Amino acid sequence: DAMVIQNPRYQVTQFGKPVTLSCSQTLNHNVMYWYQQKSSQAPKLLFHYYDKDFNNEADTPDNFQSRRPNTSFCFLDIRSPGLGDAAMYLCATLAVPYNEQFFGPGTRLTVL
């Protein structure tokens, strides 16, 4: 009964080769988030959707884009991965009214 699902769990790509990470949720939550987390650092918010309204963080590189075709699914596209983009990518959803965020298991991205 997984609630936030991320695929794949591990992704290896080559420098500059586009990659897409996916997230799905069975919670019917309106808000979905993408975070990047590097070792020993806090999760860093990349962007979030409120329904179909897209909100980009000011310091999110243009190399990162996102799509949300429906309530259940959200995708993270990295157009030209660099070595510095190797990280854990976390998807999360928001529950009201107390704004708890529930995270998926994450996708570990390796860039060769």
Next chain:
Amino acid sequence: QKEVEQNSGPLSVPEGAIASLNCTYSDRGSQSFFWYRQYSGKSPELIMFIYSNGDKEDGRFTAQLNKASQYVSLLIRDSQPSDSATYLCAGSGFQKLVFGTGTRLLVSP
């Protein structure tokens, strides 16, 4: 700059002791605060949240919030080796969370 600060640790406690994790925040507009546990290589897992001044207990965990002093704490009673993890504190903004960098807890048998 809205910040949440935590001591990175590690905080070492013996099994059965009380572990006390602390967090301070700068944004007085934050309404709710969250404690997440994160094992190495895994995603954050929500332990509990608090939005009112005072204490909130859930099993072995007690969250404390003091809005006047802008601090949040998490007490873990009867600490177990399985509690060894990084604990992330987060404060809520509008549709967003601001995370601290986490405190690493080590519980020794």
